[in-house]
Amino acid sequence: MPPSLDAPTVRTWCRLALAALGRAREEIDAINVYPVADGDTGTNLFLTVESAAQSVEAVFDAHAAADPVVGPTLPEAFRAMSHGALIGARGNSGTILAQLLRGMNEPLTAGTVPDAAALRRALRSAADSAYEAVAHPAEGTMLTVASAAATAAEASPDGLAEVVRAAHNGARAALAATPGQLGVLRNAGVVDAGGLGLVAVLAALSDAVTGDSPTGTATAPGAGTTFHTTPFPATSADSVAAFDVPGDCRAVGGPAFEVIYLLEAPAAAVPVLRDRLDGLGDSLVVVGGDGLWNVHVHVDDVGAAIEAGIEAGRPYRIRVTHFGEQVRRTAERHERAVVALVGGDGMAQLCAQAGATVIAVRPGEQPASGEIAAAIRRARAREVILLPNDTELRHAAGAAVEQARGDGVRVALIPTRSAVQGIAALAVHDPSRRFDEDVVAMTSAAGATHYAExxxxxxxxxxxxxxxxxxxxxxxxxxxxxxxxxxxxxxxxxxxxxxxxxxxxxxxxxxxxxxxxxxxxxxxxxxxxxxxxxxxxxxxxxxxxxxxxxxxx
CATH class of the missing domain: 3.30.1180 (Hypothetical Protein Tm841; Chain: A;domain 3)
Incomplete structure (x- = not known):
């Protein structure tokens, strides 16, 4: 098949990007030191793309219900992708990614089927609009990576395949250079976390357009480039204070809260809102248009930030995060693990993306208790929650729990009898809660799920x-x-x-x-x-x- 950019390609792009970010999520979280070392950039990007992918799937489902033969157009699919990213954007990085996608909208959806020139314009429009959305842009971030991708695409030969490959390669090269542009990255020995996530998204675009990696497994975020990704020592205040963080984004001594909300407001109200929020805090990003905006800011006065939104229009889906609590959760994240027994590659990937250590169960081959106990040890966690997901595996799982407890690991067995109960339990898993509270919540979710096959x-x-x-x-x-x-x-x-x-x-x-x-x-x-x-x-x-x-x- 020749390279193309149509509605099915957008759908494939979403699926590949979601899979790539699912695989890279923990790595990206681990190197998240800028603008705040709260260890959630990979998770935020994953959730943003997940929302985009769900919106695209909804458009395809609606067309299939109305007419199985006629699918959505490229404008319908891409607008759904960018709108889904906007309403589901999480954190600084997710909000910027939403604006990057929105910036691509007009060049790709105006007129006929987009060619190489339209894609070049879309990538440049994406980078420019993202810079405009950030109140005080800094180099060495995913903004730099986006701009480099557009520049590389503009210098590439004609052809969709050539443009997307050049954009991906340009982004990778820019990502490798980010430690030389931000002192906080250089001191931590890492590349920019948001930039690494953007490279994964552009790799997925390249694969979707060219068909080079139809399964989405061939191109890793940093394929072909070795990056030093030493995790940030989240529990060490001295290490944080030693970082040279430029501009208005500080890991220590900066605002205490992250505030995010969707806002229904006319475009004329946004400049006033931006000025007011810029005076309250930092890391300000306002993205959107056509009456709907996603607002992200770091502040000390949460009430004032929300009041500014009320004066501009109607804020909703308001999320407030205290950075001290976020850092504490990051420090505890690897103290607890979930081990799930699942059958099927799709289920294994789904549970792994949800953060579980997976034991593959093949039809007719039940894992022994020793194999399950070994998986619990591989999780390298002080606390482990085990999901057998099959009534026939509960005895082997129970024996494995006793073995692991003998090794000094705190283990809880949740009696999930089906993979769908395991999915429900994973959906409410929260490692920031006390162990007993987490086990109770997951057990309750599993028990409230009736299962059938x-x-x-x-x-x-x-x-x-x-x-x-x-x-x-x-x-x-x-x-x-x-x-x-x-x-x-x-x-x-x-x-x-x-x-x-x-x-x-x-x-x-x-x-x-x-x-x-x-x-x-x-x-x-x-x-x-x-x-x-x-x-x-x-x-x-x-x-x-x-x-x-x-x-x-």
Whole structure:
């Protein structure tokens, strides 16, 4: 396939960028020393791109429901991507990334299918708009990396493939030079964390356009370049104070709070808002347009920052973070780990992105307790939460817990009986809480999730729903056969209706390797049409033992 930039390419870009940031998240968090050493840049970028990807998927789903043949246009897909990033932007880096994407909008969506010249203009527009959005831009940051990517693209030969590869290479070179531009990076021996995340996003764009790495695994954020990424010693105030942090962004002695909110306001109100917030604190970034803005600032007076938003328009989704608490959480982050037993490559990747240490479980091959105990040791944490995700693995998991406790590790076993319960538990995992509180919250989330699976009978047998024959499709709810059918999709619909008859707010679908084509679309449509106010999320689990797992919360 020749290089192209269309709606499916945007969708692929989102997926590859999300996967790349998921793999690099912990590394990026570890080198986050500027503008504040709070260890969350990788997480913020991941959450921002996740919001962008969800918006793009929603556009594709809407078109598929209306007409399976006609998909969204490039303007529809890219505007969804940039809008999703705007409303989901987290932290300084995520807010800047949202503006970079917004800056690409007009050059890419105006007129015909974009060519190399349009992509060059888009990259330059992205860099320029990001600089304008930051009140006091500093060199040696992701702004520098974005500008270098645009410059390299402008000097590249014609052709979409040449432009995206040049942009990626230019960004990598600029990233390697960031320690020479910021004293805080040089003293810590790291490159800029936001810049590293942007390189990952541009690598994903290159792969999506050229098809060089269709699985999203070939291009790592810093592929081809060795970066010294010594973690920042978050618990040492002396180390922080020794850093030479230029400009208005200080790791120590700066404002105590980060304030972020979405703001509905006319464009005329934004300059006044920017002036007022600039006088209150630093690290000010205001991005957006068309009446919707994402505001990010570091201040001591939280109330004044929010009042400024109220005077400008209507602020909502207000998030306030105390940097002292954030640094404390960063210091404790590696004291606790989650170990999850999962089947299927997709589920393994999903749990790993959520921060879990994964033990792969193959159909018919149960891991021994010694293998599970070894994984607990590999987590290198003082406290470990173990998710077996299968009733048949609980005995081996329990024995592994006893072995690990003998090694001095504090371990808690949460009795998850299905991968969907494990997903629910991981969703509420918070390492900043006390260990017991975290275990209780995760156990409660897992227990509140009813689980089901749709499987194919291997032989004739008696069940709670009657006699089944080999080849029949079985719908098991909370471990018991409740439905016997002949078709995976029909059986899944019956299972969903039974589960949702008792109520529910969220349905989770995990597709197995043998899931029939169109299964997810049919089930999502059924839930949307038959069960109002119930949301659905779908994952490609890749498990080989059953075509479908279902969770209802």
């Amino acid at each position: 749709v499987a194919v009978a291997e032989r004739e047998s008696w069940t709670m729903a009657g006699v089944c024959q080999a080849g029949d499709v079985l719908g098991l709810i909370d471990g018991d056969v409740a439905v016997i059918g002949a078709d995976v999709a029909d059986t899944a619909v019956h299972v969903l209706d039974r589960m949702l008859a008792a109520g529910g707010e969220m349905v989770t679908l995990v597709l197995g390797a043998a899931a029939p084509s169109g299964l997810a679309a049919r089930l999502e449509s059924h839930v949307r049409d038959s069960h109002l106010a119930v949301d659905t999320v779908t994952y490609d689990g890749g498990q080989g033992d059953c075509p479908l797992l279902i969770g209802v919360e």
